[in-house]
Amino acid sequence: MVLSGKRILLIISGGIAAYKSLDLIRRLRERGAEVRPVMTRAAQEFVTPLAVGALSASHVYVDLFSREDEQDVGHIRLARDCDLILVAPATADLMAKMAHGLADDLASAVLLATNRPVLLAPAMNPQMWANPATRRNRATLEADGRHFIGPMAGEMAESGEAGIGRMAEPLEIVSAVITILDPAPKPLAGRTAIVTSGPTHEPIDPVRYIANRSSGRQGHAIAAALAKLGADVTLVSGPVTIPDPQGVTTVHVERAEEMRDAVVSRLPADIAVMVAAVADWRVASSADQKIKKQPGEAPPPLQLTENPDILKTVGHHEQRPKIVVGFAAETQNVEANGRAKLERKGADLIVANDVSPETGIMGGTRNSVRIISHQGVEAWPDLDKDEVATRLALLIADKLAEETAP
Ligand SMILES: Cc1cc2nc3c(=O)[nH]c(=O)nc-3n(C[C@H](O)[C@H](O)[C@H](O)COP(=O)(O)O)c2cc1C
Known part of the structure; x- marks a missing residue:
């Protein structure tokens, strides 16, 4: 399987597209990846840690100041003990925090502490995406070497508004993960x-x-x-x-x-x-x-x-x-x-x-x-x-x- 042995730290932040992360977990695991989830407080308003934990077959990390988690892996190891960090969905808020080096919760602290490749799949209202602040943050993150997939054009789940802001579909995200982890993956080699x-x-x-x-x-x-x-x-x-x-x-x-x-x-x-x-x-x-x-x-x-x-x-x-x-x-x-x-x-x-x-x-x-x-x-x-x-x-x-x- 193309992602066999790969460890993905999946950070789910608080956007409506968080429901798609459940399918994303399935798609990554189907290809052999091990998925370790981190959820922001806002993400837990959209999907439950129970569902995320069940689908990923992993402990779900939610708290920077959890004594148990800190003793178990700790946020620094969490940040490094993976092949790639995937942020899906990436909210405007989390992008802003990353661009400015903030670290006031587990997700942002892990993102600041990591030395692994980071892939963001932003999802937000088209106006939020078009806002000059978000555009600046995206440019900063790209200059910092962060990878992006999407957002795509289409209709927004909650408002029906059309424009650029829809999170890339799970299989597109998987394809971007594969490309970053192995720039020349050849599952069809010899075919x-x-x-x-x-x-x-x-x-x-x-x-x-x-x-x-x-x-x-x-x-x-x-x-x-x-x-x-x-x-x-x-x-x-x-x-x-x-x-x-x-x-x-x-x-x-x-x-x-x-x-x-x-x-x-x-x-x-x-x-x-x-x-x-x-x-x-x-x-x-x-x-x-x-x-x-x-x-x-x-x-x-x-x-x-x-x-x-x-x-x-x-x-x-x-x-x-x-x-x-x-x-x-x-x-x-x-x-x-x-x-x-x-x-x-x-x-x-x-x-x-x-x-x-x-x-x-x-x-x-x-x-x-x-x-x-x-x-x-x-x-x-x-x-x-x-x-x-x-x-x-x-x-x-x-x-x-x-x-x-x-
Ligand atoms: C119903 C609802 C839907 C939201 N959808 C999004 C979204 O798609 N993208 C986004 O960037 N923020 C969205 N937000 C706002 C975020 O939840 C808010 O900025 C939150 O602080 C993000 O926290 P986090 O970045 O720590 O996950 C939404 C808020 C609500 C109430």
């Missing part, structure tokens, strides 16, 4: 992956074609994220205007049939992520020469025929990859259609998203997806496509580790 991306162009004649609005951003980001985790990635891309991702072998194709051939010829692989928006139909017999407009004649009819189903081909192939992931771009009944697709296509995961024009997802930079597996459905918040890619790559790495566990 091969095939990713498809972009639209396909189905020719009508040599100059005209049928296409769709896919930009390739999501597929390219996934290829890059898998490569970052150490996979040997082949990206089969339809026609896009974005650059080839780094560290990935990119094969350029135009038509669905070419894409299918390029994918199948690269099997076997450990992972297949079929993100491309493959045209369902092509023109049955595209013209060799440009179809000329004839004065007075009716427009030529377009006879369509079905294209190969690449996801289904891969999902049922005799050299089926261990993990097959499909994308389901839907404009209605997103979840029901996604579930049906999981079964029909022989996939392990379907990433379902609503691409209705009003969502702006098709061709945009953000994505709001639901992950459908045989275990159930997980709705991810609205995220940048790079963040979706990072999370998905980690999820795939976890699934593959489970699949191949002895």
Whole structure:
């Protein structure tokens, strides 16, 4: 497991996002980390030490002046006896105290006494985050070498206000922890992956074609994220205007049939992520020469025929990859259609998203997806496509580790 043997001191301060720390503890421990929690007095207003202690299977440290705790580990050892200190959520208040070197409670004293890397996941009202004082404190902390993940854009849990201030999601925080502890973690080293991306162009004649609005951003980001985790990635891309991702072998194709051939010829692989928006139909017999407009004649009819189903081909192939992931771009009944697709296509995961024009997802930079597996459905918040890619790559790495566990 990627965090085996790593000791994380998790400081929970008093923000509404403290409830997410419970999931964060689970996610860290699932990856082998040992989590030792410290809670501020305010944090205990939001989640109980009982819940934090039960989930972390550890004593929860709350008091600087506890004789027992001081005799047991003591705040100086607490500050040093770990591989990383993670502050999640980090309140505006705790950031201010850190920036000014205050140490009037256990959390701030530990943060002042530590010589370990510190990662902060701030969470606060957008106005608090935008306040010049908080901005100064953040700059000071960054100059002091503290690491940050987030905050992210989105809706605030308590006020519904939108803006920057939402705490990064637990898996994003885990990914940042992994990167700090081991700048080159390679849970997918030695694994091969095939990713498809972009639209396909189905020719009508040599100059005209049928296409769709896919930009390739999501597929390219996934290829890059898998490569970052150490996979040997082949990206089969339809026609896009974005650059080839780094560290990935990119094969350029135009038509669905070419894409299918390029994918199948690269099997076997450990992972297949079929993100491309493959045209369902092509023109049955595209013209060799440009179809000329004839004065007075009716427009030529377009006879369509079905294209190969690449996801289904891969999902049922005799050299089926261990993990097959499909994308389901839907404009209605997103979840029901996604579930049906999981079964029909022989996939392990379907990433379902609503691409209705009003969502702006098709061709945009953000994505709001639901992950459908045989275990159930997980709705991810609205995220940048790079963040979706990072999370998905980690999820795939976890699934593959489970699949191949002895
Ligand atoms: C309902 C409620 C929600 C709060 N949410 C946040 C928050 O998300 N971020 C933040 O910085 N402060 C938030 N605060 C304010 C902090 O709890 C307050 O500044 C406290 O002193 C922080 O203490 P600590 O930094 O020692 O944990 C909230 C307060 C209340 C009453």
